[in-house]
Amino acid sequence: MAKVEMCKTRIYGLKKDRKKILRKIQHLGVVEVVDGATLPSEGSKCAKVSSCAVTFDDVQKSIKILDEGLMVVSDAMKILMENLDAAQKKEYNVGPFYEPFVVNESDFEYLVADADKILDVAREVLNEDREISQLKAEILKLEDDKVSLGFWKDLDVPTAVSCTKFTSCWVGTLPPEFDNEDDILNVLRKGLGGKVGGIHVEIVSKTSELAYVFLMCRKNDSDLISKKLLNLGFTSCKYDSSRTPLEDIRFIEGEINKSQARLNELRNNIRDRSSYLQKLRFVYDYYMSKKESYKVIAKLQSTRKAFVLTGYVPKNRADLVESAVHSFPHTFVESESIQSFEESPVLLNNFSAVSAVEPVLESYSLPSKAELDPTFVMSIFYYFLFGLMLSDAGYGAVMSIVCGCLLYKHKNMKSSLKKSLTMFFICGIFTFFWGLMFGSFFGDAIEVVSATFFGRKISTPTFWFVPIKRPMLMLSFSFGVGILHMFTGLFFKFVQLLKSRKYLDAVFDVVSWFLLVGGLVVFMLSVPMVPKLLDINVVIRPMIANISKLFMLVGALTVLFTAGRGSGNFFKRLLKGVYGLYGITNYLSDIISYSRLLALGLSTGVIAQVFNKMGAMGGSNLFGVILFALVFLLGHTVNILINLLGAYVHTNRLQFVEFFSKFYEGGGRKFSPFSFKTKYCDFFGGSC
Amino acid sequence: MGLFFALLGAAISVLFASIGSAIGVGMAGEAAAGVVTETPEKFGKVLLLQLLPGTQGIYGLLVSVLVLIQIGILGTPTDVSFSQGLLYLAACLPMGFVGLWSAIRQARAAVAGIGIVSKKPDQMGKAMIFPAMVETYALLALLVSVLSVLNISNLDV
Numbered sequence: 001m002a003k004v005e006m007c008k009t010r011i012y013g014l015k016k017d018r019k020k021i022l023r024k025i026q027h028l029g030v031v032e033v034v035d036g037a038t039l040p041s042e043g044s045k046c047a048k049v050s051s052c053a054v055t056f057d058d059v060q061k062s063i064k065i066l067d068e069g070l071m072v073v074s075d076a077m078k079i080l081m082e083n084l085d086a087a088q089k090k091e092y093n094v095g096p097f098y099e100p101f102v103v104n105e106s107d108f109e110y111l112v113a114d115a116d117k118i119l120d121v122a123r124e125v126l127n128e129d130r131e132i133s134q135l136k137a138e139i140l141k142l143e144d145d146k147v148s149l150g151f152w153k154d155l156d157v158p159t160a161v162s163c164t165k166f167t168s169c170w171v172g173t174l175p176p177e178f179d180n181e182d183d184i185l186n187v188l189r190k191g192l193g194g195k196v197g198g199i200h201v202e203i204v205s206k207t208s209e210l211a212y213v214f215l216m217c218r219k220n221d222s223d224l225i226s227k228k229l230l231n232l233g234f235t236s237c238k239y240d241s242s243r244t245p246l247e248d249i250r251f252i253e254g255e256i257n258k259s260q261a262r263l264n265e266l267r268n269n270i271r272d273r274s275s276y277l278q279k280l281r282f283v284y285d286y287y288m289s290k291k292e293s294y295k296v297i298a299k300l301q302s303t304r305k306a307f308v309l310t311g312y313v314p315k316n317r318a319d320l321v322e323s324a325v326h327s328f329p330h331t332f333v334e335s336e337s338i339q340s341f342e343e344s345p346v347l348l349n350n351f352s353a354v355s356a357v358e359p360v361l362e363s364y365s366l367p368s369k370a371e372l373d374p375t376f377v378m379s380i381f382y383y384f385l386f387g388l389m390l391s392d393a394g395y396g397a398v399m400s401i402v403c404g405c406l407l408y409k410h411k412n413m414k415s416s417l418k419k420s421l422t423m424f425f426i427c428g429i430f431t432f433f434w435g436l437m438f439g440s441f442f443g444d445a446i447e448v449v450s451a452t453f454f455g456r457k458i459s460t461p462t463f464w465f466v467p468i469k470r471p472m473l474m475l476s477f478s479f480g481v482g483i484l485h486m487f488t489g490l491f492f493k494f495v496q497l498l499k500s501r502k503y504l505d506a507v508f509d510v511v512s513w514f515l516l517v518g519g520l521v522v523f524m525l526s527v528p529m530v531p532k533l534l535d536i537n538v539v540i541r542p543m544i545a546n547i548s549k550l551f552m553l554v555g556a557l558t559v560l561f562t563a564g565r566g567s568g569n570f571f572k573r574l575l576k577g578v579y580g581l582y583g584i585t586n587y588l589s590d591i592i593s594y595s596r597l598l599a600l601g602l603s604t605g606v607i608a609q610v611f612n613k614m615g616a617m618g619g620s621n622l623f624g625v626i627l628f629a630l631v632f633l634l635g636h637t638v639n640i641l642i643n644l645l646g647a648y649v650h651t652n653r654l655q656f657v658e659f660f661s662k663f664y665e666g667g668g669r670k671f672s673p674f675s676f677k678t679k680y681c682d683f684f685g686g687s688c
Numbered sequence: 689m690g691l692f693f694a695l696l697g698a699a700i701s702v703l704f705a706s707i708g709s710a711i712g713v714g715m716a717g718e719a720a721a722g723v724v725t726e727t728p729e730k731f732g733k734v735l736l737l738q739l740l741p742g743t744q745g746i747y748g749l750l751v752s753v754l755v756l757i758q759i760g761i762l763g764t765p766t767d768v769s770f771s772q773g774l775l776y777l778a779a780c781l782p783m784g785f786v787g788l789w790s791a792i793r794q795a796r797a798a799v800a801g802i803g804i805v806s807k808k809p810d811q812m813g814k815a816m817i818f819p820a821m822v823e824t825y826a827l828l829a830l831l832v833s834v835l836s837v838l839n840i841s842n843l844d845v
Contacts, residue, residue, distance in 0.1 A: 363813025471835055592828075599827040602834055603743075606750045613762060645736060646743055649820040650827075656817060 002373045004314045004347040006671075009321055011309040012332040018300075018307055021331065022293050024324045027684055029675030031311040031321060032345055036301035059298040066291045069119055073284045076122035079129045080277050083270045092277055096417055097410040100682040103282060108683060111282050118279045125273055128266045135263045139256055145239075146252045151205045151212045152237065152245035159239040159248070168222035170229065172236035173210040179203070184213065191228045192221075199225070212237075281680035289676040289683070296674050312344050312671065343369055346668035354379040356423035359416065364656050365666025372496055374664055378655055381485055382423075385654055387430025388481070389600040389647040391467075392608065394442035395640050396431030399424055427647075437464040438601070442636055443608025452616040453625065467601055472535035474598045479534075482594030482658065483521060486587070489662030490514060496663060508562035516555030517587050522548035556581060590658045596650050604643045611635030690773030691759060697773075697780035698755040701833065705748025705787025705826075712741030712795030719799040723806040733805050733812050737798050740819040744791035747830040751783045754837045771845045779836035786829035794822035 009031065013021050025031050084092060103111065111118075152159065152171075161169050178184050184201045200216040217225050241248050301308045313321055313335070322333045338344045346366045348358055350373075357379045367373050390396065403425035407418065435441060439462025450458040467474035490510050497506035524530050526545035531538050540548075563580025564573035615631035618624030660666075676683045720734035753762070755776050760766040768776075801815035 360813065363811070468838070471838055475831075475835075593824065595831050596824065596827045599747075599831045599834070603747060603750050603830070606753060607746060610749070610753050642739065642743065642746065645739055649740070649816050650823075652813065653817060653820050653824075657821075 002349065003367060004316070004349045004671075006312045006344040006347070007315045007318055007335050007337050008342075008344075009311055009313045009318055009333060009335045011311075011321070011325060012334075013307055013309075013325065013328060014330050015302065015305055015307055017328045017331065018297070021309075021325050021328060022296060025309070025321065026289060026293055026296075026674055026676055028317075028320055028324055029673050030317040031309075031313045032671055032673050033296045033299050033309060033311040035299040036308070036310060037299075056298060059294050062294050063291055066287050066294070070284060070287050070291075072119065072122045072126060073280050073287065076125040077277060077280050077284065079125055079270065080274055080280070083267065084274055088274060092274075094680070097406070097413055098680075099410065099412045100678065100680055101278070102682045103684070105684055111279065112286060114279070115283050115286060118276065118283045121273060121276050122280060122283075125270060125276075128269055132263060132266050132270075135259050135266070139259050139263070142252050142256050142259070146249055146256070149239065149245050149249050149252070151207070151210075152239070153249060155204045155212075155214055155245050157214070158242050158244055159237050160242050163219065163222075166219055167216050168219050168225075170213075170215040170226070170234070170236060172213065172229075172234050174213050174229075175233045176206070176209055176211055178211050178213070178232070179206055184215075187232065188225065188228055191231075192224055285676070285678040285681045285683070289678065292674065292677055311674070312338075314347060314671075343669065345671035347671035348373055348375060350375050350379075352422055353426055356419045356426065357382050359419055360423075360652060360655065362670065363652075364660060364664075366668035366670055368665065368667040370496070370500060371664065371666070371668075372492065372499075374492060374660075377488060377492065378659070381488070381659065382651055382655060383426050383430045385481070385485075385597065386427040386647050386651045387432075387434040388478075388597050389650060390427075390431040390604055390643055391434040391438050391601045392440045392442065392604055393432050393435025394440075394445065394636070395604070395643070396428045396433070396435050398428070398640060399431060399644070400428030403428060424644075434601075436461065438462065438605075439464075439466045440605050440608070442632070443605055443610075443612050445608075445612050445632070448612040448616050449628075452628070453620050455620070467598065468605060470535055471598065471602070472533065474601065475595055476534035476536050478594045478597035479591050481597065482591050482654075483517075485594070485654070485659055486590060486662055487514065487518075489659045489664075493663035508558060508565065512555045512558035512562065513587070514555070515551040516559060516584065519548040519551030519553075519555060520584075523552060559583075590661075593658055594654070596654075600643070600646055600650060603646070604639065607639050607643075608636065611639065690768040690770040691761075693770075693773030694755055694759045694768050694776035695761070697777035698752040698759075700777070700784040701755070701780040701787070702745075702748045702752040704784035705751075705791070706745040708788035708791030709742050709745030709748075712744070712791040712798070713738060715792075715795040716741055716798040716802065719802040723802055727806070730805060730809055733809060734802050736812075737801050737805065737815060737819070740798050740801075740816065740823070741791045741795040743823060744787040744794075744826050747826060748783055748787045751780055751830065751833045751837060754834060755780060758837060758841055766841070769845065772840060772843070775840045775843070775845070776837065779833055779840060781833075782829040783833040786826055790822055790826040790829075794819045794826075797822055 011021070011025070081089070081092065155171065157169070157171075159171050161171065163169060174184070178187070181201045181203055184203075185199060188199055188201075198218050199221075202214040204212040204214055206212070215225070215229070239245070239248065243251065296309075301310070315337075318335045322335075325331050325333060348355065348361075348366070350358065354376050358375055360382065361375055361378060387396065403421045407421050407425065413421075439460045441460050444460060446460045447457055450456055465473060490513060494506050494510040497503075497510065522540060523545060525538055526540035526542075526548065559580050560574075560577040562577070563583075564576025567573045567576055611631055612635075614635065615628035616624070618627035716738040720738045723734050724731050756762045758766075759768045759773075759776065797819040801818055804811050804815040
C-alpha cells in the first residue's frame with residue numbers, strides 16, 4: 001500500500017557467463033539497469049572499470065540487424081494473417097483479450113536454434129508476396145491489352161504490316177467522324193486532287209471515340225497519302241506484332257492463364273505456411289527481448305574479462321536476484337540502500353482494488369521521492385465520486401456485470417487492461433449504490449414501464465432522496481463531499497510535512513487553512529438563511545458559531561503573517577501574506593467546482609428519462625413494446641457511453657485539480673525493469 | 689403567450705448548445721480523421737477526444753426537456769403565465785450561449801489534445817483533461833439553468 005522500497009544492486013560476473021546471467025535477470029524482470037556511463041566512477045568501488053568494453057558501435061550494429069529481422073518477421077506475419085481464412089483468422093487474432101502462449105525452457109532452446117530457418121521462411125513469404133503483386137500488375141496490363149486488341153480482332157492481317165510488294169498499308173485510328181469507308185475515300189481523293197486511284201479503305205471497328213481503320217494504296221502514292229492521313233488525325237496502331245490481332249488475343253489469354261496459375265500457386269504456398277505464424281510470433285518476441293538485452297549490454301561497465309551490472313531492484317526481491325545468479329561461479333552480488341540524494345525509480349504496490357486507479361495517478365505523475373503514495377485515499381474518493389456522477393443503479397449494474405464477466409472469462413489479460421476493467425467494475429458498484437440512494441434505475445424505467453404496460457405506477461425505490469426534486473440538497477451534499485475531499489488532501493500535506501519534520505510549515509500552511517476554511521464553512525451555516533437556502537436542516541448553536549469565528553480569525557491571521565515568511569523585508573512579507581489570504585478564493589472556487597457532481601448526475605438521469613418517455617410513446621400494445629425495447633436498448637447504450645466518458649473525465653479532473661493541488665506534485669519516474677517485453681508469447685511461463 | 693416564450697427558451701437552449709456541439713465535434717472529428725489516416729489503431733483514443741465537445745448539446749437537450757416537462761408539453765398540462773414564460777426564456781439563456789461558445793472552445797482544446805495523442809499515445813489522460821477544463825463552465829451554466837427551470841413553477845408570478 002505504498003511505494004516499494006528500492007535498493008541498488010551490483011552484479012559482478014565473468015563475460016563468458018554474461019549471456020546466461022542476463023537471460024536469468026531478464027526472466028526475473030525485477031532489475032532496472034542503470035547506464036554505467038552515468039555512474040560516478042571516481043571514489044566508487046569499481047574505479048578502474050571502464051564502461052565501454054563492448055563498444056557502442058557493436059551494440060548498435062547488432063540492434064540494427066535485429067531490427068531488420070523484426071521488420072521481415074512482422075511483414076511476413078501481416079501477409080500470412082491476410083491470407084488466412086475466416087476461422088483461422090479468429091484463432092490467430094490478437095485482440096485486447098489475447099492470451100499469450102507459454103514457451104517452456106526446452107521449446108525455447110529448440111525454437112531459438114530454429115530462428116534463422118524461420119527467418120528464411122519469412123523472407124520467402126515476403127518474396128512470394130512481392131511476386132504476387134508483380135503478377136497482379138502484369139495481369140492487369142495484359143487484360144488491358146486484350147481489351148484494346150479486341151477492337152482489331154476483325155483485322156485479318158498482322159498489325160505490323162506496312163507494305164507488300166506493290167502496296168503500302170496503314171493500320172491505325174482516325175477521329176470518330178470518319179465512320180464511313182466512302183467518306184474516307186472521298187476525303188482522301190479530294191485532298192489529292194483526284195490524282196490517285198486504287199485506294200482501299202476498311203473500317204475494322206468503330207467506337208464513339210475512334211474509328212479503327214485499315215488502309216492500302218499503291219506504293220508510289222504512299223508519301224502523299226501518309227501526309228494527308230497525318231492531317232486528318234491518323235494515329236498508327238501501337239501494337240506492332242507479326243501475328244494477326246486474333247492470334248495476339250489468344251496469346252495474351254494464354255499468358256494471363258499462366259500468370260493466374262502462378263499466382264494461385266504462390267497464394268497456396270503462402271496459405272500453406274500459415275502454420276509458421278506461431279513460430280514467427282516466437283521469433284518476433286525473441287528478437288524483441290534480445291534487443292532489450294543488447295540495450296542492457298550497452299549499459300554495462302566492463303573490463304577485459306568481467307562486467308558489472310548496476311541496477312535498482314525492489315528491496316524484497318533483492319534476494320531473488322542473488323539466488324538466480326548464485327549458480328554461476330565467480331559471480332558476486334552486492335546490494336546497498338539508496339542514498340538520500342538519489343532519485344530512484346518508483347514502483348507502487350497496492351492491492352488490486354486500489355492499484356486499479358494507478359494508471360490514473362500515472363497519467364498525472366508518480367510520487368516523487370519525498371511524497372507518499374496517494375493511491376489508496378485517491379481510489380476511495382475516485383470510486384465514490386465516479387458513482388456519484390453516474391448515479392444510476394441500472395447503469396452501474398451493466399458496467400459491473402460487463403467488466404466482471406470479461407475479468408472472469410479472460411484471466412490472463414494484460415495488466416493494464418485488467419486494471420482499467422477492475423476500476424470500472426468497482427466504479428459500477430458505486431454507481432449502483434448511488435443509483436439506489438437517489439432512486440434511479442435506467443432513469444425512471446420502472447415507473448414508465450409499470451405505468452405504460454401494467455397500468456399501475458410503481459415508483460423506483462429511493463433510499464435517500466431524488467436529486468431532481470431536491471436539487472439544492474444535492475448541491476449542498478456535493479459541496480460537503482468537496483470539502484471532505486479537499487480537507488483530506490490538506491491532511492495529506494500535513495502528514496507529509498510532519499514526516500519530513502517541517503512542523504512549523506505544517507502549522508502555517510495547513511492548520512491555518514483548516515481553521516480558516518473550516519471556520520468559514522461553520523460560520524456560514526450558522527447564518528439561518530444559508531441552511532434554508534441549501535435545503536439542509538442544521539442548527540449551529542451560537543457558541544459554536546462564535547468559536548468558528550475565532551477559528552476563522554486565527555486562521556486568517558496566521559496566513560496573513562506567515563504566508564510571506566520567506567521574505568526578509570517586513571512590508572514585502574505582509575504583502576505576500578495578503579496575497580496568501582487571497583488564496584481563499586481558490587478554496588471557494590474549488591468547492592463550487594464540486595457542483596459538477598449535481599450537474600452530471602442530473603444529466604444522466606434526465607436524459608435517461610427522455611429516452612424512456614420516447615420509448616413509451618407507442619402505448620401499451622405489441623408495437624409499443626417493440627418500440628420501447630428498441631429505444632430503451634439504443635438510448636440507454638448511448639447514454640451510458642456518453643456519461644461514462646463524462647464521469648471518467650470529470651472524476652479525473654476533481655482528483656487532479658481540486659485534490660492534488662492541495663498536496664501532490666509528483667515527478668517520480670516509473671520503474672521499468674529489464675524483462676522480456678513480449679507481445680505474443682510468455683517465455684518460460686509466469687514471470688516473477 | 690407565456691407558453692410561447694417558454695418554448696422559445698427550450699428551443700434556444702437546445703439550438704445554440706447543439707450548434708456549438710455540432711461545430712465542436714466536427715472540428716475534433718476532422719483532426720481525429722487526420723490521425724487515423726496515419727495510425728488507424730489510435731481510433732479509439734481519438735474518438736473519445738472527439739466526443740468531449742459533444743456534451744454541451746446533451747446539456748442543452750436536458751434543459752430543454754426539463755422546460756418541456758415543466759410547462760406541460762410533455763406530461764401533465766399546466767398553465768404558464770406570461771411572466772413565467774419570460775422567466776423560462778431567461779433561464780434557458782445561460783445554457784444556450786455558454787453551450788455554444790464553450791463547445792467550440794472545448795473543441796479547440798480537444799483538437800490540441802488529439803495532437804498530443806498522435807505523438808504520445810500514452811499521454812491520453814492528460815490530453816483529456818485540457819478539454820474537460822473548458823467543460824466546467826458549460827456545467828456551471830447547466831447548473832444555473834436547471835436550478836432556475838426547476839424552481840420557476842414555485843414562484844408566485
